[in-house]
Amino acid sequence: MDSVLAPSSTSSFPSPLNNNNKKKNYYYYNYCNNNKNKNKSRFSVPSSAGIFNLRKFTTVSFSYGYRCGRRLSSRSSGCSKIHCSTPAVMASSESAASPEISKPKIVTGPGGYVLEDVPHLSDYIADLPTYPNPLQDNPAYSVVKQYFVHVDDTVPQKIVVHKDGPRGIHFRRAGPRQKVYFDSDEVHACIVTCGGLCPGLNTVIREIVCGLHHMYGVKKVLGIDGGYRGFYAKNTVHLDPKVVNDIHKRGGTILGTSRGGHDTSKIVDSIQDRGINQVYIIGGDGTQRGAAVIFEEIRRRGLKVSVAGIPKTIDNDIPVIDKSFGFDTAVEEAQRAINAAHVEAESIENGIGLVKLMGRYSGFIAMYATLASRDVDCCLIPESPFYLEGPGGLFEYIERRLKENGHMVIVLAEGAGQELLSESMQSMTLKDASGNKLLQDVGLWISQRIKDYFSKQRKMPINLKYIDPTYMIRAIPSNASDNVYCTLLAQSAVHGAMAGYTGFTSGLVNGRQTYIPFNRIIEKQNKVVITDRMWARLLSSTNQPSFLCPKDVTDDKGDEERSNQLLDNGNCSEESFLFRETTK
């Protein structure tokens, strides 16, 4: 199967045959582009050609938007091995001229098996030479029985299945391949970090540099200074194992980061001008969107440049993957703030400790920090609307808790209750440089509302302490388990790029390292699903009301929202419904 997806054999693409023959032994290649019917050139290849070892799999569909880029006069040895004359690549002159977005590469098999595969350099560049993987001579790996990943290995997205249910979506398993598509001396890699900080960024940088160096003998690695705009507006730094040796012990990113400044064409110009042929992009959902368009532009120009994403987000809002690196560290650090809030609250009459944690659109940090702590009486997240006054509202619950226990702790995600703020304050529509909504401080606002309510309406003295550790939980170095996780993600990305894969994000799915196509990573945000068992566990741990009426929970399969929040068996949630309205 790998030979189709990573075809060393692309040097000899088979001739187009008749499209009518849909027998099992034939595999269909769909060279498509935006102008679907007009530019489509479909043909099938007899499996007996032996080139495409798809075995039982019957359908391959992927696209070539090949074009001889305007910068064909490759300014470096690293880029642009272009073969415009290869018929399979130049599916049609029309397709050659259209800068279309590549379509998902899907392989289907028996029992509802679906592989959502990642692009490969050989999808759009013919005659790429391959080399034996240098790891086979690496003493560290000599004792490992099976150190190359089997070409047919894939990882299921859904591991809880029913007897007669479909096998479902799979992703390509990450890891070293027997053949690589880059000679070690030819590799010129670069690393960039974008978006907000997250524990573990430096570890990922370190492990990409060390992985390239120690596993593949790659010496040329550049650090891009200050995020995407650094490609064209800043200097670069040379990275080697010595330079990065200790950086995993520090928070932040030694490369610097930024929001905004994504000029795709300038970025790709810079990649081309510098002769970079492996691009490692570490960042959140916005960054991965940026990486996807960089990949498309690189593919459109026909450059031999692998683009690998490593998902970074403190908010855990990237879909498909089990969780993002740094998340555990952030949850752990949040415990310190919650403990402080608890100590303060229980030491004084009617003490309320209020802790605001990060989570712009997704409340995972607040939810996991609450579950870990056990001291929290109420957790408020963006996904779960709440209201303040009246029966069943937050104020009523606070009063009840204070009367029962004499104190309470509230954990609040920064994106929670934003709709209440905009109702009571002038609605603000400010955005940051990347277009993310700038949130108002819900912690301060709700503190004031609670104080006003108890002093003015209830004439009940309370003592509220507001703790805002938001930046503290993401500016620290990663903990031990995140360090290991970062290492695996970085090494997987390196193996994937060396093997010629491109346009992928390296991610953990059901505990296994995989390569996930960009389109799956950027299609939506991961959110806490409040009709799932995990949120129910939280409610039963805090004993807070859900602040929802049953009528507000809509069982609408059409609107079903899926989350990759972890269930107790490590599987992803599949049993959720989206509730529609806020309770007023």
Ligand SMILES: Nc1ncnc2c1ncn2[C@@H]1O[C@H](COP(=O)(O)OP(=O)(O)OP(=O)(O)O)[C@@H](O)[C@H]1O
């Ligand atoms: N739709 C998009 N297309 C191209 N580039 C984008 C897009 N969205 C964001 N970017 C770029 O990605 C970079 C980071 O985006 P953003 O500031 O949203 O952070 P992020 O990667 O989502 O990380 P986080 O939200 O976890 O801090 C920015 O330089 C931004 O310009």
Ligand SMILES: O=P(O)(O)OC[C@H]1O[C@](O)(CO)[C@@H](O)[C@@H]1O
């Ligand atoms: O770094 P900035 O721009 O202040 O961004 C803060 C935002 O970044 C995040 O940490 C995501 O990275 C959000 O939780 C938070 O709202």
Ligand SMILES: [Mg+2]
């Ligand atoms: Mg983001």
